[in-house]
Amino acid sequence: MQTTLSDKARQLPRAEEAESILRSCVHCGFCNATCPTYQLLGDELDGPRGRIYLIKQVLEGNEVTEKTQLHLDRCLSCRNCETTCPSGVDYHNLLDIGRAVVDAAVPRPLGQRLLRESLRAVVPNAALFKSLTQLGNTFRPLLPGSLKIKLPSNITPAKARPAVRHARKVLMLEGCVQPGLSPNTNAATARVLDRLGISVTPIAQAGCCGAVDYHLNAQEAGLNRARRNIDAWWPSVEAGAEAIVQTASGCGAFVKDYGHLLSGDPTYASKAQRISALTKDLVEVLRDEPLENLGVASDLRLAFHCPCTLQHAQKLGGAVESVLSRLGFNLTAVPDAHLCCGSAGTYSITQPELSKRLRDNKMNALESGRPEVIATANIGCQTHLAGAGRTPVRHWIELIEEALH
Template structure:
């Protein structure tokens, strides 16, 4: 579409990128057909095409209002529209640019600022988050219903990890919320990889991937977390680590974007490109291995929820289902599998009403084939779906590891 940036917008660090993305949109509207918020609200401004127009108007110097901010806030960043778009519009990067400009122009109310600051203080801090989860579970009967729903129904403790012994070595991002909410996920990953002759080199200095800060418009703070992770991993990268394995697809999608987000950083650009190239979702590692060696035979009936960050951001839709089928699991059909579950990082906190509607719709779809267990590949989706209190939800690698015994 024709775009003329304002003089102020031309001074933005990513002005050229924003203009290029805007010009790539042909206003066809295919994106609205698969946008979860447009389907719920039926408002053009709550679909990708409308949000692109809002960002265009902002960057062309038109008035920015709280209404503009609200419509951008309601976006899940699920990137379903990118999978649908025939023109290849790089929507998620445009949204990040637009949100930053809008937030600078429209100060948020105090309650929103406090909530966002609290999320950024707590969620990326793995130790603090884990302690608060344990405290919450202790005092669960005294907590209001909204907070109770955020606590996991059951925490599967981490089993012992194997010691490093194989020539093949990979790194693994431990994550910030996963150790507190599902501590056995990474331990199960280590045991399955060990059976396949792959050891995990622990890097304790690597922390939150940076997505929480970045998507709450503390973009420089998010990039600083990326830089710290790159520094933590770099010695092992230089020593020949095969991959940086991600067991949470949300983290994986963001780490795979380090190369793009830091491409203009003179110190980190080349390192970020290397780290992004080495980053693999767990399924990308397992699908290349001789899984028959695991000796798994299971007829457990599973429904797989494919997170948006796996299918739309990383383009790995169908990959986990293929691995689970190879291992003998019985997968049920899931209608509308392309739609978001409503977790979307911190979206379930910042937009609770829309998030719960999407969760319940997704649970209805997942349960339609009467599975014994629902499995997924992202801790946010796992916790959000499980909060419905219906069919149990776990990470798929835990079910694979369970079947080893």
């Protein structure tokens, strides 16, 4: 589509990128067919095409309103539209640019500001989050229902990790909320990789990937977290670490974007490109290994929920299912597997009603084949789906580790 940015918009650091993305959209509307919020609400402005028009109007100098902000807030950033789009529109980057401009023009109400700042203060701080999780479970009967469903009632403690003993070494991002909500996931990963002759080197200095800050429109704070992680990983990268393994697909999608997001930083651009190139979702490591050597034996009937950050952002749809099938797990069919579960980072907290509707739809689809357990690849999806209190939800690597002989 044709667009003419305003003089003010042309001063933005990413003005040229925004204009290029806008011009790549041909207004076909195919994106609406797979947009979760458009399917729920039926409003053109709650679909990708409508949001692109809103951002276009903003960047062309038209009035910015709370209504504009609301429609952009309702987007899950699931990137389903990018998978569907025949023109290759880089929607998620345009959305990030547009949200920053809109938030700078439209002050949020106090309640929204407090919620967002609280999320930014708590979620990226792994130690604080874990402490609050433990405290919340201690006083679980006193918590309101909205908080209870966010806290797993049974948290499996982390088992011991094997010592670093193999020539092949990888790094692993521990994550923010996963150590508190599912602490055994990374430990199970280390044990499975050890069985395959790969050691996980812990890097305690690496913290939050930066996605929480970045997607709550504290973009520079998110990029600063990215820079700190790059600094923490770099000595091990130079020492020959073959990959930076991600067990949460949401983190993996963001770290794989470091190279793009820091491309204008002369100090970090080349390092960020290297980090993004080394970053692999866990399934990208396992699928190339001799999995038959693991000796997995399981007749467990499971449904796999493929997170949006795995299938749409990282283009790894079907990869985990293939690994699980190779290992003998009995996978059930999942209708509309491309649709978002409604977790979407902090979306389930900032947009609880829409998120719950999407979750319930997703659970109905996942349970249609009567699985014994639901597996997934992202801690946000895992916690969100488990909050329905229906079929148990686990990370897929833990199911593999439990089936080892």
